[in-house]
Amino acid sequence: MSFLKVSDLKVEFQVDKKTITPIENISFEMNEGEVLGMVGETGSGKSLTAHAIIGLSSLVGGKIGGRILFDNQDLLMLSEKNMQSIRGSQIAFIPQNPMTSLDPVYKVGDQIVEGLYKHTKINKRKAKQQVIELMGSLRIPKPESVFQQYPHQLSGGLKQRIVIAMGLCNNPRLLIADEPTTALDVTVQAQIMRLFKEMALERGIGLFLITHDLGVIAQVCDKVVVMYAGNMVESGDIETVFNTPKHPYTKALLGCIPHLGMKQGTLSAIDGNVPSVGTYPSGCRYHPRCMHSFSPCQNNIPELMQIESGNRVACHLFQEKNDC
Amino acid sequence: MVEIIKIEHKPPWLVILNRFSGNKMGIVGTVLILCLIFVAIFAPLLEPYSYKEQNVEMISEPPSFSHLLGTDDFGRDLLSRTIRGARISFVVGVLSVAISVLIGIVIGCIAGFYGGVVDLVLTTIADLTWSMPAILIALLFVAIIGAGLESVIVAIGLSYWAQYARLVRGQILSLKSAVFIEATKSMGASDYVILFKHLLPNSISPVIVAATIGIGNAIVLEATLGFLGMGAQPPTPSWGAMMSNGTAYLFIAPWMIIFPGLAMMITVLGFNLFGDALIDIMDVKNRESI
Numbered sequence: 001m002s003f004l005k006v007s008d009l010k011v012e013f014q015v016d017k018k019t020i021t022p023i024e025n026i027s028f029e030m031n032e033g034e035v036l037g038m039v040g041e042t043g044s045g046k047s048l049t050a051h052a053i054i055g056l057s058s059l060v061g062g063k064i065g066g067r068i069l070f071d072n073q074d075l076l077m078l079s080e081k082n083m084q085s086i087r088g089s090q091i092a093f094i095p096q097n098p099m100t101s102l103d104p105v106y107k108v109g110d111q112i113v114e115g116l117y118k119h120t121k122i123n124k125r126k127a128k129q130q131v132i133e134l135m136g137s138l139r140i141p142k143p144e145s146v147f148q149q150y151p152h153q154l155s156g157g158l159k160q161r162i163v164i165a166m167g168l169c170n171n172p173r174l175l176i177a178d179e180p181t182t183a184l185d186v187t188v189q190a191q192i193m194r195l196f197k198e199m200a201l202e203r204g205i206g207l208f209l210i211t212h213d214l215g216v217i218a219q220v221c222d223k224v225v226v227m228y229a230g231n232m233v234e235s236g237d238i239e240t241v242f243n244t245p246k247h248p249y250t251k252a253l254l255g256c257i258p259h260l261g262m263k264q265g266t267l268s269a270i271d272g273n274v275p276s277v278g279t280y281p282s283g284c285r286y287h288p289r290c291m292h293s294f295s296p297c298q299n300n301i302p303e304l305m306q307i308e309s310g311n312r313v314a315c316h317l318f319q320e321k322n323d324c
Numbered sequence: 325m326v327e328i329i330k331i332e333h334k335p336p337w338l339v340i341l342n343r344f345s346g347n348k349m350g351i352v353g354t355v356l357i358l359c360l361i362f363v364a365i366f367a368p369l370l371e372p373y374s375y376k377e378q379n380v381e382m383i384s385e386p387p388s389f390s391h392l393l394g395t396d397d398f399g400r401d402l403l404s405r406t407i408r409g410a411r412i413s414f415v416v417g418v419l420s421v422a423i424s425v426l427i428g429i430v431i432g433c434i435a436g437f438y439g440g441v442v443d444l445v446l447t448t449i450a451d452l453t454w455s456m457p458a459i460l461i462a463l464l465f466v467a468i469i470g471a472g473l474e475s476v477i478v479a480i481g482l483s484y485w486a487q488y489a490r491l492v493r494g495q496i497l498s499l500k501s502a503v504f505i506e507a508t509k510s511m512g513a514s515d516y517v518i519l520f521k522h523l524l525p526n527s528i529s530p531v532i533v534a535a536t537i538g539i540g541n542a543i544v545l546e547a548t549l550g551f552l553g554m555g556a557q558p559p560t561p562s563w564g565a566m567m568s569n570g571t572a573y574l575f576i577a578p579w580m581i582i583f584p585g586l587a588m589m590i591t592v593l594g595f596n597l598f599g600d601a602l603i604d605i606m607d608v609k610n611r612e613s614i
Contacts, residue, residue: 054510088512095510100503105525114521115511166511 002029008066022277023230033204037217040227041274046210050176054093089119092167094177098160102151108162109147116169157188176208229285236311246313248290343605350601356594364414371404376559384577394579405561406587412562416546417539423481428488436496454486466554473556480542495527529606540595563588
């Protein structure tokens with residue numbers, strides 16, 4: 001049973017009396033214990049989608065449309081007060097940059113305890129005990145001494161683990177991680193990713209992972225959602241999407257990954273840039289850069305359709321076939 | 325496995341002390357302030373004579389061995405009065421700045437955090453207060469609540485809050501969008517927790533610096549009010565009142581105006597040097613060495 005169901009999510013902002021919609025037509029589902037990856041270029045609306053789910057500050061002044069069903073209750077209908085009790089306890093969020101995600105004036109341990117206190121009635125010593133155990137399970141070496149340290153005394157990998165601990169301390173059911181490894185180097189990235197995968201399996205946490213790294217997606221995710229310019233272009237099981245990508249953009253993205261043993265000069269790139277919000281082209285937003293674009297692409301917005309292989313694709317190439 | 329960066333564990337006060345020791349002007353300022361605090365606390369023990377005891381036979385005497393700084397027009401010992409004046413200045417400086425900072429923090433926090441109309445109204449009020457000379461506002465308040473030491477403290481406190489409010493508002497505004505605030509919010513923290521547990525402690529260090537220098541300003545303002553006869557009422561010796569009193573005897577007994585003036589100058593210099601040193605020490609750019 002899907003415990004997070006996002007349908008027709010749309011975010012609108014009023015800028016200088018003009019309405020801009022950075023994200024539109026976002027629909028996906030995820031189950032408990034499942035890892036869903038959202039992939040896309042910078043500015044494709046991945047972070048905004050996450051912020052919309054948890055209702056965070058970047059949405060101040062924005063209008064959210066659609067439905068976000070979490071355990072059959074619509075998060076968009078909840079009051080700020082009820083949302084506060086869900087944030088951190090049911091749904092936890094791991095922000096983009098671990099380097100700046102910790103308050104510099106508190107010891108890291110106390111910051112985790114603070115999150116624990118907010119949602120769980122527990123005495124001080126027990127809370128500390130529990131946090132140190134959690135830190136240990138995240139393979140933080142010498143958790144007792146790290147507990148007493150300030151953020152600037154820790155390395156990036158350790159800070160990321162602390163931030164993950166903050167997210168996990170209340171045993172959330174859904175963990176949203178917004179590019180959790182972007183600020184880290186590759187070796188640490190791999191460790192953190194493995195940690196995430198274990199967390200999802202052991203604790204049955206649904207993990208919503210945002211990244212622009214297809215390698216990361218391939219490693220840990222069960223399902224993938226590909227974003228382009230604020231729209232979903234393709235989604236489906238990881239094997240299906242990676243083995244038989246349908247949307248030209250997904251194909252192009254996968255074509256951009258270098259492989260070992262590739263011949264010189266065969267690495268491809270997608271021409272052009274992602275259009276910025278407000279300058280989205282009409283019709284399919286990818287059509288100016290698409291190699292397969294034809295007349296309907298310029299005027300009609302393609303709808304997300306289920307196709308035989310199990311993927312859901314928003315592309316006229318496939319809609320034509322369905323129409324026939 | 326990730327290695328912990330090994331850091332020598334020095335207590336924070338030692339780190340600050342270390343950095344202070346490299347700053348000569350800071351040391352001078354610290355010593356001057358410590359002297360002032362010492363004199364203010366032990367004033368009754370340090371005074372060679374009573375500060376209010378009049379001696380008709382010793383009117384306007386120049387400095388001598390029995391009266392090191394001379395006497396005033398009532399024959400009172402100037403050294404004793406200057407020492408007692410240190411206590412008044414210190415109390416007024418610290419308490420009035422405490423009032424300003426408190427008002428400033430509350431208003432700055434609300435304005436910076438809630439923004440919008442609230443911010444507009446509060447900022448406008450602060451700017452209006454800011455644009456009027458502090459002495460004018462202080463005089464206005466003293467006129468309303470009456471002369472005397474307590475009203476001077478309140479008046480100075482009410483005339484200097486705007487700069488702290490603006491400072492805190494600016495800090496809160498820039499910190500509000502910091503990632504760690506977003507992280508705190510995503511943990512389910514309420515506005516109250518975000519504002520007072522996370523935003524405020526992170527924005528306090530420039531306020532401490534400004535407050536230190538502000539104490540110097542407050543002491544000058546107190547002296548000015550005293551000079552105009554609005555401050556501490558006689559026989560309580562305030563440096564400003566003593567100087568005001570001395571103007572009448574400027575050419576007959578210049579020591580009556582010189583010594584309280586010098587005392588005030590040294591005190592204000594001490595606070596300014598200390599404040600400047602604090603700026604260098606608390607400056608984020610110099611912070612890597614923590």
